[in-house]
Amino acid sequence: MSVISEENVRGGSVFKDIGGDDGDWEPTEIESLCMNCHLNGMTRLLLTKIPFFKEVIVSSFSCAHCGWSNTEIQSAGRIQEQGICYTLKVKTKQDLNREVVKADSATTKIPELDFEIPPYTQKGALSTIEGLLDRAVAGLEQDQPVRRATDPDVAEKIDEFIQKLQKLKEVENEFTLVIEDPSGNSFVENPVAPQKDEALTVTRFKRSAQQDVQLGIRADDELDGEPAGNDLDTMRNEVLVFDTNCPECNAPASTNMKLVQIPHFKEVIIMATNCDSCGHRTNEVKSGGATEDLGTKITLNITDPSDMTRDVLKSETCSILIPELDFELGMAALGGKFTTLEGLLKDVKDLIVSKNPFICGDSGPTDRMQKLMEFGEKLEKIMTGEVNVHFVLDDPAGNSYLQNVYAPDPDPEITVEKYTRTFEQNEDLGLNDMKTEGYQEEEK
CATH class of the missing domain: 2.20.25.420 (ZPR1, zinc finger domain)
Known part of the structure; x- marks a missing residue:
């Protein structure tokens, strides 16, 4: 049985990376009460780190007396500065195999069935789309025997709804899965990484005061003051x-x-x-400034290794595109960065290749690992000047910057395009109250 010592805590080794070579790193075992038969069972705790999801605590309970078991996952990392919302169009059975990290603060919705699992009603889970559906069915079936005896009409309606949920796993018709997490600690796999996932939309949002209170990072009576x-x-x-x-x-x-x-x-x-x-x-x-009136798209034609030394400011609202690699990295994926172009490309490589949780260990599909490794090699060639590509910063807030080495004269390798934000981009930036007549006409 593993023991959590003061030395481990102070040395920062409590949370270990998942890997196949950690034979000495065993879960902590704690004898605990079974909530099914009320005899003692065994809970196993594993403190580990999953890329994209920070530190987590994985717990597994099993009872030798009645056979009841349960698994949970809890985030042990810090709450992110913005909430995150994943909207997935499930079109094929293959989509049901996507890996999902769902924090306990996340809300799960299926709009086609008008179905919603509110936050904090389920423990966090590391599962698949199919696993989330099975978990929802199991939750609805749990009290059905009692309902059939006390309220047969309600029980019959729930049975009908359970059949609808079960039918979703056949994917006869396309449906939408929405996971909205104000803590920012949930994650849905992109199986075609590093390419853009056309079926998956990821948006970041500012938490409301009520959500801050629910997450425990703001007191009920706390007021935001303006700095003097x-x-x-x-x-x-x-x-x-x-x-x-x-x-x-x-x-x-x-x-x-x-x-x-x-x-x-x-x-x-x-x-x-x-x-x-x-x-x-x-x-x-x-x-340090406000959102600009227009969005900005900055395109650099990389023609020389010296371009790697250019200063880059990537705001949290900025997307990165490399058209020649058919690559797009959505806003907030890397957070705000002030670095060189080479440093930013290294961060992209670390995020997509080195720290990708779904190619680690023996469970990573060989073809996906090969594709991501090839993508990493292409990024290396860009950084060494062997391949010339176009590097694009697309920031609807207009707060990103790429150094003009010819300043104050125009840079022949940089194109800057100003554009009017769409209604959806204004929503992503939290500018709903700044609708123009044009946006109102679009809605109509």
């Missing part, structure tokens, strides 16, 4: 330091924050975290 002018002056001239926890090992760390003016652009907030325990370093950038 002298506070902003202080931030411009000083590096602010505040205590936090390392996103990798969860050890105490410090985050430095500073307002920086980017030449020929605008003011941004740069936050850098350094961990003395595990050596992890990260930086995050947020725009």
